[in-house]
Amino acid sequence: MTNQAQHQRRGLFLILPGQCFPMRFVKPWRHWDFLLSEWAPNLLDDQHHQLKLVMMIQSLRSYAKELRTAGAKVIYHSLNNECSGDFPGQLERAVLEGSFSELAYFEIEDGFCVNAIADLAKSLGLNCNVVPSPMFLCSREVFADYLKNEPRPRMASFYKMQRKDLNLLLTSDGKPLGGKWSLDAENRKPLPKTLIPPAPGFPQPGKNTREVMALVKSRFAAAPGDADLFCYPATRYQAERWLTRFIDERLASFGDYEDALTTRSDTVYHSLISPLLNLGLLTPADVIRRVMRAHHRSPVPLNSLEGFVRQVIGWREFIRGVYHHFGVEQSSANFFGHRSELTDHWYDGSTGITPLDHVIRKTQRWGWAHHIERLMVVA
Template sequence: MTQPVLVPILGDQLSRNLASLRGRTKDDTVILMMEVWEEATYVRHHKQKIALIFSAMRHFAAELRDAGWTVDYTRLDDEDNSQSFTGEVARAVERHDPREIHVVEAGEWRVQQAIEEWADKFDCAVTVLPDDRYLCSIADFREWAEHRGSLRMETFYREMRRRTGLLMTGDGKPEGGEWNYDKENRKPPADEMEPPPRPTFPPDAMTDEVIAIVESRFGDHFGSLEDFGWPVTREEAQVAADVFFAERIERFGPYQDAMVTGEDQLYHSMLSTSINLGLLDPMELCRRAQQALHDGKAPINSVEGFIRQIIGWREYVRGFYWFHMPGLQTANALEAHRPLPEFYWTGETEMACMADCVRSTRDNAHAHHIQRLMVLGNFALLAGIHPQDVQDWYLVVYADAYEWVELPNVSAMILYADGGKLATKPYAASGNYINKMSDYCGSCTYSPHKKTGEGACPFNPLYWHFMTRHRDRLESNHRVGRIYANWDRMDEEKQQAYLTSAEAILETLEPASGWARNI
């Protein structure tokens, strides 16, 4: 082979339709894939997350080789592995003497900063291509966002609906007459709920080998590998999608906010890991959801909710991330400084909701969006946990977590650390919300009906403690301000009981030690 084009493919770019592969010929291209310690340990990722990414990479490399591509693959345990992306590209340049490097832009800021230095490090041209697997480019989002006073997701979502034509009529109106059916998607748990089992995929020999490496080299990381069953190939991911559209999408919408002890998936698609790896095409999934509506197999509220999560929220948070980086990493508008409590790692707490959500997170590297937002995130917000601690935790523990999606959701949505650029108000809630949307409270040591003192749900006093300490900032917010009228109607004794109870709870929080980063 004469001087080839070197095409590095990152672990979340496992798509045959990747821009750097499109139009390339197999006889003058070398694909570079690399497992590196630096990426597995910049935070101490959940063991299932590491195993998922490495296994999916190895399967994708095998698929490319079977299709006739030349693949230069560096395994984690290769003796000469430099254990960094830039180091492995440098070694590949020495091996192959490429005339050019073609790489798709990285999903994460820190990796993209490294890629942008390659042109100065290597004696060949470096072409960085936009990641057009997303429907809205970084440049397009910036153009949309730059001159707006507020970046409302709903406004963005409607523009994406028009751009894609999804759930739109021929005259440019939304199908069903409404843009958003979220009000129909807030049902609490019900007796008639009988969610089908999640499809799982027993590890093959290649995945077993990866699992053994993860247990050996990352055995002290958070999480369990006992029930590993994530799809690691496009074929498996398609099976998981088939099952969702056949068995779960009908009830996905109404019960997407419900929480049930021990029911870790309910009607959720469980497809985010495959989408974020590149194994599934987001638009293909949206078209399948739309077809389910047209075929009478799913109601419009379920279909619209599913499509909104993909072309609305997913695309929006990615654009928001790049628009606000790198400042989003250190944002702390509410000046929260308390360390992350140890029970986020151990699950050892008498709060039944927190314990169950941490258990699911540990065992599955997964918890659904309301568990992440309104239980685990809500507690962190109310207790004033430092944003960096919370960001690290979410990035570590979830198999679908990459910084571009995790950071806006945690810093801006959950913690309001950006001061309201993303969310119109903090998503603060008392125990009443959790009681309404789950069965957790029935088996809990604490009562959601008790507001203060011994036996009171910790979310109740912590809610008012949060609201009072941030009154100067939040009282002028039209979505929050009226809450202070309720506080002002309380007598001084009741107010003090809330604050005293909250302080007592905060004093019991034992700081976590060294789980997220190598410290």
């Protein structure tokens, strides 16, 4: 059966929180029913920061609206409706009512959630179609092939492969622009005392978002963070405007101060797009395309351009591959044989180590810290 014929058959397409990809990625299944649920295991079966919960729920609700506007039939289960039952029951009911034998969903990144969905589908006798995720540029198959040649994976070799495969920042003879694959040594300037980075331009929560904030604050009261502080993009329109503002106002200086640590700015010149990529509101392909288009229109310093590209197509994709191939081993390993639990100081930011306490308190408040704070301070 051809892919076109398969798509024209009616089935159920499951969209999990965090899979709010642009409409072009679900267009082949436009004749199917779409199931979206705030009761999904990757939202409820893990402890998230309240601000992350607001983003996950509001982006899913906004995505349901996108689907309906595009003419799709949407089955939506809100946490506001306690009568909608649990997620397994919701999936079973949708399958039985639609007499579906086919279930499609995008690749799932969370290991525990993959197993939960697969077990549910098997128990319902469904034929599963796992759709490649646009959340990453390097497919799982390509990363597996990379490991055949690099059994001890290194980000440098993976990043070089990515640059070549994507034809990014290369000379006409395939060499790296600037003569080096990584300009990391040019990303280490301290933030001058007189320099104040521009504010990212946080969007004001609208009525729908405020309703989600209230829901999270009451239902997830024990979760870290405070939903009342929510100020992040949570719709595709907001995400695209957010990226535009980063490109226009902060990208040029990103490279110089990428590694800067300061208490004078929470965001410095960082993009803060990792949550938007992880929700599907932006895709890495679109981000890179827009950044390169902006650079060709108005060139930015190479250390900023390469430094940003390295984070998106290098580190982010590399760690995803490592997670899928080595995650189980890494999560259970204990190389140093440590046995002690982390003390409360690690959660309330009272260790007495000033840079560490600053990042912990910042993360408790905003649910976010930039990659140098995560890597060079906390880790």
